[in-house]
Structures are given as C-alpha cells and as structure tokens.
Amino acid sequence: MTRIDAKFAALKEQGKKAFVAYVMAGDPDYDKSLEVVKGLPGAGVDVIELGLPFTDPMADGPTIQAAGQRALEGGMTLQRTLDLARAFRETDDSTPIVLMGYYNPIYSRGVENFLTDAKAAGIDGLIVVDLPPEEDDELCLPAQAAGLNFIRLATPTTDNNRLPRVLQNTSGFVYYVSITGITGAAEAQATDVGPEVARIKAATDLPVIVGFGINSPEKSRNIASVSDGAVVGSAIVSQIASGKSVPEVLDFVKTLSDGAHSA
Numbered sequence: 130m131t132r133i134d135a136k137f138a139a140l141k142e143q144g145k146k147a148f149v150a151y152v153m154a155g156d157p158d159y160d161k162s163l164e165v166v167k168g169l170p171g172a173g174v175d176v177i178e179l180g181l182p183f184t185d186p187m188a189d190g191p192t193i194q195a196a197g198q199r200a201l202e203g204g205m206t207l208q209r210t211l212d213l214a215r216a217f218r219e220t221d222d223s224t225p226i227v228l229m230g231y232y233n234p235i236y237s238r239g240v241e242n243f244l245t246d247a248k249a250a251g252i253d254g255l256i257v258v259d260l261p262p263e264e265d266d267e268l269c270l271p272a273q274a275a276g277l278n279f280i281r282l283a284t285p286t287t288d289n290n291r292l293p294r295v296l297q298n299t300s301g302f303v304y305y306v307s308i309t310g311i312t313g314a315a316e317a318q319a320t321d322v323g324p325e326v327a328r329i330k331a332a333t334d335l336p337v338i339v340g341f342g343i344n345s346p347e348k349s350r351n352i353a354s355v356s357d358g359a360v361v362g363s364a365i366v367s368q369i370a371s372g373k374s375v376p377e378v379l380d381f382v383k384t385l386s387d388g389a390h391s392a
Contacts, residue, residue: 147358173386
C-alpha cells in the first residue's frame, strides 16, 4: 500500500473528502518553494502534487506555464525537484507526493534510473500527461512495478468506449479534468462534473478527484460534494506569483482545504 492508498483509506474511514494542492517545484525559487511545500500539510492538504518544470507544458495554462518558466530560470531541474521532495521527507513521512509533469525529462534521465531515484526521494505517484494508455509499457507499468502509483487523467471527452482503456492500469486515484482545455482556463461546475464522476465511479473502485477550474473555497466545496475530492493548482500558483508571503499563501490554501473538507 502506497502513501496515496493509505491516505484515501483513512479519509474514507473518516467520511472526509480529499484536498489536493498543486505547486510548481522551484517557483519562485528553491527555498521558498520548499517552505511552501513543507507548510501544505498543516494547511489541510491531503496530497501534494509537485509540478516538474518543463519547457513545453502543453496541458498547462499561462499561470502554470509562467511558474515553470520561473523555476527553470532559477535553475530548477528534475534532480533538484527530487532533492526538494527528499528535503520534505526529512520532516514528513506520511503526506503523499505525486510528481506531475511530462515524459521528456524522465526519458532523458532513463526510466529505470528515474524510478529508483523518485522512490528513494519519497515520491509516491506520477501523473505524466503526455503518455497515453497505449504507451503504458514506457513508464506506467514499470512505475507500478517499482511501487509507485500511476495516476491517469479522464476528461469530458473520455467516452464509454475509451474509459476502460484509461482505467486499465491506473492506480492511486483517477484525476478527472473538469473542463476541456488547459489549466486555469474556465471554472468547473458541479452540475456538469457530478454525472461524469458517477459514470467513472461506476467503472472503477478508485477515488475520483476533480481538478481544473477550481479557484475558491466555495468551488472547492461544491466540487468535493460530487466527487471524492478537489485539486487546486492555478489559484495557488497565482498567489505565489503575486509575491505573497509563505504564510499568506498557506492561509489561502487553508480556505480551499476547509472548503473541500466541509463537503
């Protein structure tokens, strides 16, 4: 059982929904990024999504693209991202970390080396948005064999013919993308999301967590009420980009987690 599996089992036992927070590793710099990440569990975050900076983030909107660029310009690399995770693990051995990014940096490092290093750094799961199920042999299956969850995205365009393929080798949880398009592009609507989550849950026992388009405590609560939890990324990254202090960022995160946990 991974930390992700254990976390969702504990939340289910408590009758609570999950709150997942995304931040870009190294944004705006390594030290502040680490300070934010270390503070997330205390702000009510159940699972941390740690963005891996990449030069061509095709699924990300302007907010997260800019965060990745700031991180890259500050010298952030895959190795330093793993270093950040390892530093977090020095004081927190229970909060799950999902590394979210693109395949190129992983491929460049070598899959076997990457998986060994990611596991040693305390990474629990991967979301790699540019590897479809047809490429499961590349990373998904080796990751699962190494003890890492491989989390797949389902979208409004994932129809009933496609869904079984998407779910086939998914573990940890299913990430439902609430809108068509890129991150931060539109607002999620619970009335649209609810039936889609129910459709996915009818096909899997995994938790279904909803992300994209959630930017307020009210939205976090509404989306969590029709799913197993909510993910917020761009709204948090925007707080960091605006120059807010770490306590201010974490106070904002706490309002979002309170929203999801009150669902």
